[in-house]
Amino acid sequence: MAEATVAAGGAWRGIDELDRLVGAYCWVEHRIFELTGAWASAHCDGAAAETESAAGLEAERRVWCAAVSGHHGTLAGCWAERLPVRAGVDRAALVTAPDGPLAGALDALGAEPDLGAGVAALVQTLLPRLEATYLAHLRAATAVSEAPVMEVLAGAQRLLAGEIRGGRPLVEGFGTQPEPGARLGELFEQAFEQSSIFPAVRPS
Secondary structure, eight states: OOSEEEOGGGOEEEHHHHHHHHHHHHHHHHHHHHHHHHHHHSOOOTGGGSSHHHHHHHHHHHHHHHHHHHHHHHHHHHHHHTSOOOTTOOHHHHOSOOSSSHHHHHHHHHHOOOHHHHHHHIIIIIHHHHHHHHHHHHHHOOHHHHHHHHHHHHHHHHHHHHHHHHHHHHHHTTSSOOHHHHHHHHHHHHHHHHOTTSOOOOOO
């Protein structure tokens, strides 16, 4: 891999920065894998299934979460395979949360007791922001220096777009957006804005 690559805005992304970025991607994908896997396997409580329609929607969300968990577990593995293999580089140490509030936002998402609110935050904010980050990186990358990374970025961006489309009916089925979901969404908006390691996403 070349020593540096052009990042968004014309700045040069050094190889160490790219390594940290791939490690952060791996960490984020693994956390999504863990969270959605836990939601998929959790037992439905009585309050969430007061009616037959509510129970059906709850079951649909858990099936969706199971699929999403599998997708992001695979993506975490793909990013792990793109970690550098160089003398003096601790690959495992690179798989860590980026500086900033993203780790706390994901912890808050994992602690959310309302599955509908959690899915809403995932579909409306977390997945779209992650997809936009991947797309911004893909647009700024060069095949000469980042071809293996670009391959994962392109596949991940398409996968996230499909997950967002598939998840929207599960959020709309909730009725009005739950306040906890809105609160979590704000946390993720702030988290991505304040995680400077991620490529900048231009306003649409």
